[in-house]
Amino acid sequence: MQTRRADTAPDxxxxxxxxxxxxxxxxxxxxxxxxxxxxxxxxADDALSTVFLTAWRxxxxxxxxxxxxxxxxxxxxxxxxxxxxxxxxxxxRALPRLVRPDVxxxxxxxxxxxxxxxxxxxxxxxIDRLPRAEREAVHLCLLGDTSxxxxxxLLGLSPHSVRSRLYxxxxxxxxxxxxxxxx
Numbered sequence: 658m659q660t661r662r663a664d665t666a667p668d669x670x671x672x673x674x675x676x677x678x679x680x681x682x683x684x685x686x687x688x689x690x691x692x693x694x695x696x697x698x699x700x701a702d703d704a705l706s707t708v709f710l711t712a713w714r715x716x717x718x719x720x721x722x723x724x725x726x727x728x729x730x731x732x733x734x735x736x737x738x739x740x741x742x743x744x745x746x747x748x749x750r751a752l753p754r755l756v757r758p759d760v761x762x763x764x765x766x767x768x769x770x771x772x773x774x775x776x777x778x779x780x781x782x783x784i785d786r787l788p789r790a791e792r793e794a795v796h797l798c799l800l801g802d803t804s805x806x807x808x809x810x811l812l813g814l815s816p817h818s819v820r821s822r823l824y825x826x827x828x829x830x831x832x833x834x835x836x837x838x839x840x
Contacts, residue, residue: 676716679726680709687730694738707737783833787826794822 684705691704711733712719712726722728784795797808798819805823809816 691734704737708734791822791826795826
């Protein structure tokens with residue numbers, strides 16, 4: 658009958674070779690235990706990594722039971738899996754507060770801003786194609802928010818002439834722009 662060699666004592670685990678031997682001896686058992694607790698291969702993989710990282714960090718606190726570190730590793734595994742379960746439960750409880758239907762999605766807002774930027778570029782290109790006299794009136798009154806009277810004074814025209822130029826410009830823009838653009 659083959660006797661099982663006892664695990665390395667905790668004070669010797671500062672030696673990477675001794676810790677590697679501990680890992681090789683118990684990794685499969687710890688993974689299987691984590692899998693039974695979580696029911697997930699990927700969560701068991703994560704738990705295995707966390708358990709042995711914890712074991713390395715807390716190697717001075719490790720307790721051997723019957724000459725084996727496996728019971729202590731099982732305890733750490735259970736605590737890691739329970740902690741992960743609590744973290745996921747908190748996340749699921751918080752999720753409805755994080756995703757509110759009354760708040761627009763950031764991606765939708767960016768897409769709307771991009772579409773608005775493209776519409777503006779289309780309108781500005783159409784304005785640039787207007788005859789110079791109409792373009793000046795549009796720039797001053799529609800884009801520059803200048804009153805018709807002030808624009809007339811700046812251009813040396815009557816207010817009626819500026820209104821006529823704006824009317825012709827709007828008519829051209831409505832004809833030259835797609836229907837979804839407002840001029």
